[in-house]
Amino acid sequence: MKLYSAPYAPNPRRVTMFLAEKGVSDIEIINVNLQSGEHRGPDFREMSPLAQVPTLALDDGRTLTESRAICTYLESVYPEPNLMGRDGYERGFIEMWDRRAELMFTLPLMMWVRHLSPVLAAVEKNQNAEIGAYNQATAMKLAKFFDQRLAESEFLAGDRLTIADITALAGMDFAKMMKWRPGDDLPNLRRWRLALAERPCGKTAP
Numbered sequence: 001m002k003l004y005s006a007p008y009a010p011n012p013r014r015v016t017m018f019l020a021e022k023g024v025s026d027i028e029i030i031n032v033n034l035q036s037g038e039h040r041g042p043d044f045r046e047m048s049p050l051a052q053v054p055t056l057a058l059d060d061g062r063t064l065t066e067s068r069a070i071c072t073y074l075e076s077v078y079p080e081p082n083l084m085g086r087d088g089y090e091r092g093f094i095e096m097w098d099r100r101a102e103l104m105f106t107l108p109l110m111m112w113v114r115h116l117s118p119v120l121a122a123v124e125k126n127q128n129a130e131i132g133a134y135n136q137a138t139a140m141k142l143a144k145f146f147d148q149r150l151a152e153s154e155f156l157a158g159d160r161l162t163i164a165d166i167t168a169l170a171g172m173d174f175a176k177m178m179k180w181r182p183g184d185d186l187p188n189l190r191r192w193r194l195a196l197a198e199r200p201c202g203k204t205a206p
């Protein structure tokens with residue numbers, strides 16, 4: 001299998017963190033140059049019609065895009081350690097936290113960076129400072145909510161690391177581009193981030 005990725009991009013990082021936690025090292029990682037627009041060419045679009053990374057190419061020629069869909073597939077190929085739930089309730093519970101992490105935290109963090117970081121101007125052609133500020137505020141609301149959750153739970157979805165933590169960390173690490181890290185006002189989120197930095201997923205930071 002080959003994983004098309006990009007070093008600083010948060011969605012592919014979600015997949016590389018997932019693989020790191022599973023200890024998988026036999027998937028070839030191919031870095032695509034997003035700044036030069038390499039991913040917008042016809043060859044790449046054949047695998048990824050929306051011209052996005054991550055894209056997973058299976059050995060039989062089939063492809064998958066969408067980071068979470070790729071993780072679902074990888075969880076079936078490499079089931080241990082389990083990161084997405086063992087029974088129906090746990091799968092639902094972890095997905096609940098993962099969707100909160102993706103839709104209400106990581107996505108707004110990414111939009112904040114995309115719309116306000118000059119480094120991203122080549123990728124986000126229509127940068128808009130108001131959109132950036134709106135998404136920053138949305139993400140900060142969720143940061144407080146996650147901080148409360150992490151006061152009572154070691155990880156977002158319980159007492160072991162799951163895809164929900166990986167998703168939230170992908171967004172948080174990307175937001176370092178805006179020089180944002182949880183400070184004294186978010187002590188539980190900070191404790192969680194520092195703990196994750198010591199784990200295989202945290203060590204994949206570019």
Ligand SMILES: N[C@@H](CCC(=O)N[C@@H](CS)C(=O)NCC(=O)O)C(=O)O
Pocket residue numbers: 009010011012034039051052053054065066067068123
């Ligand atoms: N929903 C997709 C989003 C993928 C995505 O937005 N990837 C970004 C990198 S983080 C990308 O390829 N951007 C290229 C572009 O916008 O031109 C997923 O979860 O994989």
